[in-house]
Amino acid sequence: MTLLRLESVSRRFPVGSSILGSRKYLAAVDGVSLNVEAGQTTGIVGESGCGKSTTGRIALGLDSPDSGRVLFQGSLLPRIGSKEWRSQRRQMQLVFQDTLGALDRRMTVDALIAEPLEIHAVGDAASRRQRVWELLQAVGLGDDQHMLYPHQLSGGQRQRVVLARALAPKPSLLVCDEPVSALDVSVQAQIINLLVDLQRELGLGILFISHDLRIVRHVSDRIVVMYLGRVVEQGRADVIIDHPAHPYTQALVSAMPRLPGGFDQYVPLSGEPPSATDRPSGCPFNSRCPVAQDICRQSLPELLPLDSKREVACHRVRDR
Amino acid sequence: MTATIIGFVGPKVLRAALSILVVVTLTFVVLRASGDPALQILGPSARAADLEAFRRHWGLDQPLSLQYLRYIQAAFHGDFGNSMLGGKPALDIVLERVPLTLALMIPSLILTMLIGIPVGAYAAMHRDSWVDRSVMMLTVLGFTVPSFVLGLLLILIFSVTLGLFPSGGADRAAGFVLPVLTLGIGGAAIIARFTRSAMIEVLSQLYVVAASAKGVTWRQVVRQHALPNAIIPVLTLFGLMLGGQVAGAVLVENVFGWPGIGQLLVVSVANRDHAVVQVILLLVTLTMTSANLLMDLLYGVFDPRLRASSAGSH
Amino acid sequence: MPVMMPRLKTTSWMDLPTRAAAGWVLLMVVAALVAAHIAPYDITAIDLRHRLAPPVGFGGTMLHILGTDDLGRDVASRLIYSIRTSLLVAFGATAISVFVGTAIGFTAAYFGRLVEHVLLLMIDVQASLPFLIVALAMLAFLGNSLPLFVTLMGLYGWERNARLARGLAIAAGAQGYASATRQLGAHPLRVYVRHILPNSVATLLVAATVTFPEIVLVESGLSFLGLGVQPPMSSLGVMVAAGREYITRAPWMLLAPSLVIVLTAVAVSVLGDWLRDQLDPTLK
Numbered sequence: 001m002t003l004l005r006l007e008s009v010s011r012r013f014p015v016g017s018s019i020l021g022s023r024k025y026l027a028a029v030d031g032v033s034l035n036v037e038a039g040q041t042t043g044i045v046g047e048s049g050c051g052k053s054t055t056g057r058i059a060l061g062l063d064s065p066d067s068g069r070v071l072f073q074g075s076l077l078p079r080i081g082s083k084e085w086r087s088q089r090r091q092m093q094l095v096f097q098d099t100l101g102a103l104d105r106r107m108t109v110d111a112l113i114a115e116p117l118e119i120h121a122v123g124d125a126a127s128r129r130q131r132v133w134e135l136l137q138a139v140g141l142g143d144d145q146h147m148l149y150p151h152q153l154s155g156g157q158r159q160r161v162v163l164a165r166a167l168a169p170k171p172s173l174l175v176c177d178e179p180v181s182a183l184d185v186s187v188q189a190q191i192i193n194l195l196v197d198l199q200r201e202l203g204l205g206i207l208f209i210s211h212d213l214r215i216v217r218h219v220s221d222r223i224v225v226m227y228l229g230r231v232v233e234q235g236r237a238d239v240i241i242d243h244p245a246h247p248y249t250q251a252l253v254s255a256m257p258r259l260p261g262g263f264d265q266y267v268p269l270s271g272e273p274p275s276a277t278d279r280p281s282g283c284p285f286n287s288r289c290p291v292a293q294d295i296c297r298q299s300l301p302e303l304l305p306l307d308s309k310r311e312v313a314c315h316r317v318r319d320r
Numbered sequence: 321m322t323a324t325i326i327g328f329v330g331p332k333v334l335r336a337a338l339s340i341l342v343v344v345t346l347t348f349v350v351l352r353a354s355g356d357p358a359l360q361i362l363g364p365s366a367r368a369a370d371l372e373a374f375r376r377h378w379g380l381d382q383p384l385s386l387q388y389l390r391y392i393q394a395a396f397h398g399d400f401g402n403s404m405l406g407g408k409p410a411l412d413i414v415l416e417r418v419p420l421t422l423a424l425m426i427p428s429l430i431l432t433m434l435i436g437i438p439v440g441a442y443a444a445m446h447r448d449s450w451v452d453r454s455v456m457m458l459t460v461l462g463f464t465v466p467s468f469v470l471g472l473l474l475i476l477i478f479s480v481t482l483g484l485f486p487s488g489g490a491d492r493a494a495g496f497v498l499p500v501l502t503l504g505i506g507g508a509a510i511i512a513r514f515t516r517s518a519m520i521e522v523l524s525q526l527y528v529v530a531a532s533a534k535g536v537t538w539r540q541v542v543r544q545h546a547l548p549n550a551i552i553p554v555l556t557l558f559g560l561m562l563g564g565q566v567a568g569a570v571l572v573e574n575v576f577g578w579p580g581i582g583q584l585l586v587v588s589v590a591n592r593d594h595a596v597v598q599v600i601l602l603l604v605t606l607t608m609t610s611a612n613l614l615m616d617l618l619y620g621v622f623d624p625r626l627r628a629s630s631a632g633s634h
Numbered sequence: 635m636p637v638m639m640p641r642l643k644t645t646s647w648m649d650l651p652t653r654a655a656a657g658w659v660l661l662m663v664v665a666a667l668v669a670a671h672i673a674p675y676d677i678t679a680i681d682l683r684h685r686l687a688p689p690v691g692f693g694g695t696m697l698h699i700l701g702t703d704d705l706g707r708d709v710a711s712r713l714i715y716s717i718r719t720s721l722l723v724a725f726g727a728t729a730i731s732v733f734v735g736t737a738i739g740f741t742a743a744y745f746g747r748l749v750e751h752v753l754l755l756m757i758d759v760q761a762s763l764p765f766l767i768v769a770l771a772m773l774a775f776l777g778n779s780l781p782l783f784v785t786l787m788g789l790y791g792w793e794r795n796a797r798l799a800r801g802l803a804i805a806a807g808a809q810g811y812a813s814a815t816r817q818l819g820a821h822p823l824r825v826y827v828r829h830i831l832p833n834s835v836a837t838l839l840v841a842a843t844v845t846f847p848e849i850v851l852v853e854s855g856l857s858f859l860g861l862g863v864q865p866p867m868s869s870l871g872v873m874v875a876a877g878r879e880y881i882t883r884a885p886w887m888l889l890a891p892s893l894v895i896v897l898t899a900v901a902v903s904v905l906g907d908w909l910r911d912q913l914d915p916t917l918k
Contacts, residue, residue: 062817089818094817096810102814339762342756350772461896472881473892566764585767589774590860594775600771601768604763
């Protein structure tokens, strides 16, 4: 069952303000379509500035698209800030990177975890205490931590608090925006495994956003590769990793050390991605693409099915 | 170039005009909210026929929005009605007193600069010495002691005990000494502190260090480089100082029995003479707004970067 | 933690002027609280046989430690009651100023756009006008009574508190915990009352310590002009005004309240500096 559906969603932001004269716009997200299935994970991967976080905010209803639609359980999201929107927050929750800034430093761990239950008036005080207790257990926080303040916790422990807070109202969709990027590698693995376990237990649909393909590959059933606001390739995770078709995906995959299933031919990416304000004409990737030809500088490739398992936006993909 | 100047000046002038409009509007609202304006302005002893004529003259029988427009129109023409006492036009009564208040404020502003800048500069150049520390302690006293207490203490010391100066009287030169001193000391303390920190900052900057390395004397460095650079930010304090001076003048004039605007204001408030109070309020608003506008513009002249950035892409 | 020790010591230990200031403020607060118990006489008790009696040490007796006024009323007793009145007025007014300022600042930050522009304009207007003049105009238009006078004093400094509160709300919004709570589905009011306000309280309290002594000064100034606290109540400014009439014959009538005003203003300002250092998050 499809839990969340984005249909050619676009979002642009004005750059520089001028009362007179024409305004420049930055196309952060440009015609993105993707699905998140119930109980499954869709991963979005791409460099910073590719629009993956904006896509996540739109998917969650924290930002509205300029064009395109977002359907959650088959219906459009309510207007941001409305009563319906607020009560719908129970269903869809966010797990974010900056755990220190996002947790009120004056509140203890159990008060933080109880807060979403209070906001949505779930149960009475006693049952809320019980639920907080269960959540602490579920995310692996011990007896001695529930009375601590955020700054007294480690980064990994704070991320567990954020996770418990997100899970408290029993959501069906979780959007994880770089949830482990601020953590040590060993702690990253713990949090990721916890997330996978919880998903299996609770049947959550997850939209997992990261710049790190190794992590995305580990958690995702489907992978969406974004570049400068556009989807360049998407499909089943194993297919994308084992047989990347787009030159950009190939470069990302080849940069992963010692991948089982082997892609030992390293394709280095030259330079930085161009700024989203002055995107090259034609294929956005043409300035860094090792196989770019004239057509790539002239027309924008459409996202078309390559086989039954994925879609690719590349003029050259059928040539090779 | 003209476009740049308009782009810089335009918004500031607009803002100043809006500020004045806000004060006029609030005065209108408060006056209307506090009762029948005819009674308020003419007083409870006015005859019924006068009240009726007043209401007709001001259009008080008309809708509130129209009254508001007429009120603003009248304000622009300087027509604020007559004073309760004596029945003369309020504007004339206030303008008569202006020279006396200026005769107090201008010398005290000059005194403020004459004491504040050298004291602050001296303290900065002898930083952390006992002179610096005692000066800084004195300045705390200088701006925390309210002017009416200071004025009375000066009277107690210099006229009652020592008999050096009279305790007021605008008719002779000696009568100016104590009021001007009282009004100037608080401002001088603020200027001294500000000059000190501005000087310390300027002195520590590299070009001063470089200049002193080229064989010029310390005295020259201070006079030619440090002091002029430190005075620019001090001058911008002027707007703030003026507000303090206006409020201070009200108290000081009453301490020394000085027949300026401050004394007129207190008498008018005590008698609830609305017409006169209104005129003084608007006069102060106009003065403060123009002073702030002038400071903004001067700051733009002193600091061209500010002008460029606020003009933006016009 | 050995590294933390010296830092803790330097920031939490008061130096001598700060301790003296704290001692004086404490003395004032205690005097105000127990005024009825420590004042030797009633403030209206007239002793015509001892009119204009000098204080102890200047030819006076222990009967009236700080001397008496023109009606033979005990200066020390009047002083204690005046301190109480002045502190009560300033306390009430400071509370109003911080409350009104915070409400307006939060409103500006929350609504943004036109509401924010209008409120910022009001703030600018207030900041450009001397408060004393505005207060005098309001007294002329609205008349005077104690509740009205306290409310009017409560307008002192609202614009500074509003600017501060708006800045705090905007900073909190940028910090993430506010938007994180909003995305949990919280009503914006909850975000302000339960998160932004508690996180701003420390800073707002420091602002209050700056506002408080300034209100004491404005109040005493207006009372000195005869337009503030009205008889039979007495405040420090009322006493100074009464004392000026007898400046040659009974200077203690003037000096006693003046000294209290000056010492209190200096003490609270020294204490405010110290508090600001304590609560400044950049020092932590």
